[in-house]
Amino acid sequence: xxxxxxxxxxxxxxxxxxxxxxxxxxxxxxxxxxxxxxxxxxxxxxxxxxxxxxxxxxxxxxxxxxxxxxxxxxxxxxxxxxxxxxxxxxxxxxxxxxxxxxxxxxxxxxxxxxxxxxxxxxxxxxxxxxxxxxxxxxxxxxxxxxxxxxxxxxxxxxxxxxxxxxxxxxxxxxxxxxxxxxxxxxxxxxxxxxxxxxxxxxxxxxxxxxxxxxxxxxxxxxxxxxxxxxxxxxxxxxxxxxxxxxxxxxxxxxxxxxxxxxxxxxxxxxxxxxxxxxxxxxxxxxxxxxxxxxxxxxxxxxxxxxxxxxxxxxxxxxxxxxxxxxxxxxxxxxx
Amino acid sequence: xxxxxxxxxxxxxxxxxxxxxxxxxxxxxxxxxxxxxxxxxxxxxxxxxxxxxxxxxxxxxxxxxxxxxxxxxxxxxxxxxxxxxxxxxxxxxxxxxxxxxxxxxxxxxxxxxxxxxxxxxxxxxxxxxxxxxxxxxxxxxxxxxxxxxxxxxxxxxxxxxxxxxxxxxxxxxxxxxxxxxxxxxxxxxxxxxxxxxxxxxxxxxxxxxxxxxxxxxxxxxxxxxxxxxxxxxxxxxxxxxxxxxxxxxxxxxxxxxxxxxxxxxxxxxxxxxxxxxxxxxxxxxxxxxxxxxxxxxxxxxxxxxxxxxxxxxxxxxxxxxxxxxxxxxxxxxxxxxxxxxxxxxxxxxxxxxxxxxxxxxxxxxxxxxxxxxxxxxxxxxxxxxxxxxxxxxxxxxxxxxxxxxxxxxxxxxxxxxxxxxxxxxxxxxxxxxxxxxxxxxxxxxxxxxxxxxxxxxxxxxxxxxxxxxxxxxxxxxxxxxxxxxxxxxxxxxxxxxxxxxx
Numbered sequence: 001x002x003x004x005x006x007x008x009x010x011x012x013x014x015x016x017x018x019x020x021x022x023x024x025x026x027x028x029x030x031x032x033x034x035x036x037x038x039x040x041x042x043x044x045x046x047x048x049x050x051x052x053x054x055x056x057x058x059x060x061x062x063x064x065x066x067x068x069x070x071x072x073x074x075x076x077x078x079x080x081x082x083x084x085x086x087x088x089x090x091x092x093x094x095x096x097x098x099x100x101x102x103x104x105x106x107x108x109x110x111x112x113x114x115x116x117x118x119x120x121x122x123x124x125x126x127x128x129x130x131x132x133x134x135x136x137x138x139x140x141x142x143x144x145x146x147x148x149x150x151x152x153x154x155x156x157x158x159x160x161x162x163x164x165x166x167x168x169x170x171x172x173x174x175x176x177x178x179x180x181x182x183x184x185x186x187x188x189x190x191x192x193x194x195x196x197x198x199x200x201x202x203x204x205x206x207x208x209x210x211x212x213x214x215x216x217x218x219x220x221x222x223x224x225x226x227x228x229x230x231x232x233x234x235x236x237x238x239x240x241x242x243x244x245x246x247x248x249x250x251x252x253x254x255x256x257x258x259x260x261x262x263x264x265x266x267x268x269x270x271x272x273x274x275x276x277x278x279x280x281x282x283x284x285x286x287x288x289x290x291x292x293x294x295x296x297x298x299x300x301x302x303x304x305x306x307x308x309x310x311x312x313x314x315x316x317x318x319x320x321x322x323x324x325x326x327x328x329x330x331x332x333x334x335x
Numbered sequence: 336x337x338x339x340x341x342x343x344x345x346x347x348x349x350x351x352x353x354x355x356x357x358x359x360x361x362x363x364x365x366x367x368x369x370x371x372x373x374x375x376x377x378x379x380x381x382x383x384x385x386x387x388x389x390x391x392x393x394x395x396x397x398x399x400x401x402x403x404x405x406x407x408x409x410x411x412x413x414x415x416x417x418x419x420x421x422x423x424x425x426x427x428x429x430x431x432x433x434x435x436x437x438x439x440x441x442x443x444x445x446x447x448x449x450x451x452x453x454x455x456x457x458x459x460x461x462x463x464x465x466x467x468x469x470x471x472x473x474x475x476x477x478x479x480x481x482x483x484x485x486x487x488x489x490x491x492x493x494x495x496x497x498x499x500x501x502x503x504x505x506x507x508x509x510x511x512x513x514x515x516x517x518x519x520x521x522x523x524x525x526x527x528x529x530x531x532x533x534x535x536x537x538x539x540x541x542x543x544x545x546x547x548x549x550x551x552x553x554x555x556x557x558x559x560x561x562x563x564x565x566x567x568x569x570x571x572x573x574x575x576x577x578x579x580x581x582x583x584x585x586x587x588x589x590x591x592x593x594x595x596x597x598x599x600x601x602x603x604x605x606x607x608x609x610x611x612x613x614x615x616x617x618x619x620x621x622x623x624x625x626x627x628x629x630x631x632x633x634x635x636x637x638x639x640x641x642x643x644x645x646x647x648x649x650x651x652x653x654x655x656x657x658x659x660x661x662x663x664x665x666x667x668x669x670x671x672x673x674x675x676x677x678x679x680x681x682x683x684x685x686x687x688x689x690x691x692x693x694x695x696x697x698x699x700x701x702x703x704x705x706x707x708x709x710x711x712x713x714x715x716x717x718x719x720x721x722x723x724x725x726x727x728x729x730x731x732x733x734x735x736x737x738x739x740x741x742x743x744x745x746x747x748x749x750x751x752x753x754x755x756x757x758x759x760x761x762x763x764x765x766x767x768x769x770x771x772x773x774x775x776x777x778x779x780x781x782x783x784x785x786x787x788x789x790x791x792x793x794x795x796x797x798x799x800x801x802x803x804x805x806x807x808x809x810x811x812x813x814x815x816x817x818x819x820x821x822x823x824x825x826x827x828x829x830x831x832x833x834x835x836x837x
Contacts, residue, residue, distance in 0.1 A: 222410030
């Protein structure tokens, strides 16, 4: 039989689904507006070199944000990704410089370091039931300190350009010389595709949503909540590790103090992209758009001569704005 | 006689402050519907949650088809063929109907860990067809009405092809036709050899659906009877054991005609629609209705905990603005949440602190120091006044029993000198013995001239306690009854009177 509430709930569902689509459209619209705005304001903004710079700058934060999306969809948070990225880049460089490992293996060392740190986060949160905020605040500092310890307080420089060339070179440029978009951008977009498929098509993705939507329901459905939480944080760590490799390749060295603060950019990107800090809602496409918004804003402010110190202030304001946006959205969804 | 499918023996379970189960027994045969009845807090759900792996019993043994089993988690229970429909809805609102039903055992695609959404939706559709349910597998659960969500829960439990199916008050949120449909499905399963446990408050249902009845009381096993041999009165007297209402004094003769609180045309989205009522000094006003009817929402709105779209509130004839609980307390309105632990008490703090918390301002000296002599005296007064059983004022509230905790919340509002007290499910989760004390307390408070609103899902409770009863459905007041004219049937009629059906 037909429920009396049937029609109204169809309408409600339709508007909810529509709401999410509108949300992504809004974010995309904001990005376009931002680009138009800065194009008029600064003559240096809308040209290939600058747009290419934005793409490159977005790549590292974008990769971090991909992993962070999974964590935030579960209703958690990972504050450690910035410095986990740092320690991953340090380990990658250590593998090349001190252990003499070939570059491809060192890349895996870097990514694996991130995965390991993420797994530690997962165990702390899933098994030992620490609140995600505190657990990852702890690992943030562990990773930050370890970076300095391992690197011995100073940067580690790669002896050759091999990794730099691999990541910052442009395979597309060989085919289309007019658009020498570096591989780092392609890697980020490839990572986004992979993350998108994982989130929407795999068991891990389904459980990521289920954990954020109603953890007790997931548990009572026989899902091993601890195991899957560890998997989600480990995945987030793997992306942070990849971010570390990309960062090391970009500056052709491991800088043990570079990375702290990146987590806020990544979290802003995720939330601007429509992922709710309350969990259960979010998409990878949204996160990618969010990452571009964050970095376009940073680039544009620099071009219109906003002083560096005020740019930092702007980053903080963006985080606060993004989180407030999430609260407004959630309230709208409820009523 | 064949071997029982399930045998539970000597099951005990303690929760902090309350013994939920003591030495309980239960058995279930294949192909029977076994009803489990008892008052709220009798331990029915707890016992079945132990069987379904949600809780672990402190003592006792469970045998499944004759062999002892250890049920360590919900997943383990499901693997053993035991499936449970919970009273609370355990669905992920952001996922679709089909995704919820197959959560934890999604059909996989060709690659490992990759989902096959089409098979998922097809299987859900097949399942609904077999059950004659009209549900769209692709629809998001957050967009469903409560009754539909309940059907999703039931379909989910059935999809496990379980040998043992436990249903915890599956009919609470359903209407007549939906209940008939559910019973048809239950009979179908029974004939297929499934053992079904049916937990219910509605005793009339027992004759319709069950083969045997087990009665529980105060966390103990009382008796098991063949339904055909039992009559409802007999079952009721087993459930109650002693007549708990006997000890509760009669209602105070007549409440005064002074209006303590008046609400006019309260509106809040779909949750509260045009609600108006008056509450008199010395009156207990019951608010009845099904879960989700908007009763708690009205209480929270009057208390300023939620913002309303429109409506006026008058306290003792004067119009007041209540935008926050602070305003409400200032105007002498106190709210006792149904979830004492989460909203009513600071569980980790001691009794004295809890008792004075809502009125702390009165006990603050000139430099901002809390004057401990005064708080001790005020707390002591409430402990004596309400007969709160505690070793000392410094006892941590978490370690007090449910009934005593409820008294502490009352004491807190009395210290704050409130005249209007709103009780939301005041006896939920309280042992039967302590209930009558709460009833007596409510009567005493009314007698002293406090104006009381009591929200309750238990009809006998609301019928015995209230001077007047407001019945709500879908955010509206659908009926107002005096104590003399009210009956369970009348209340249920109003409570299911949906606007769309009228």
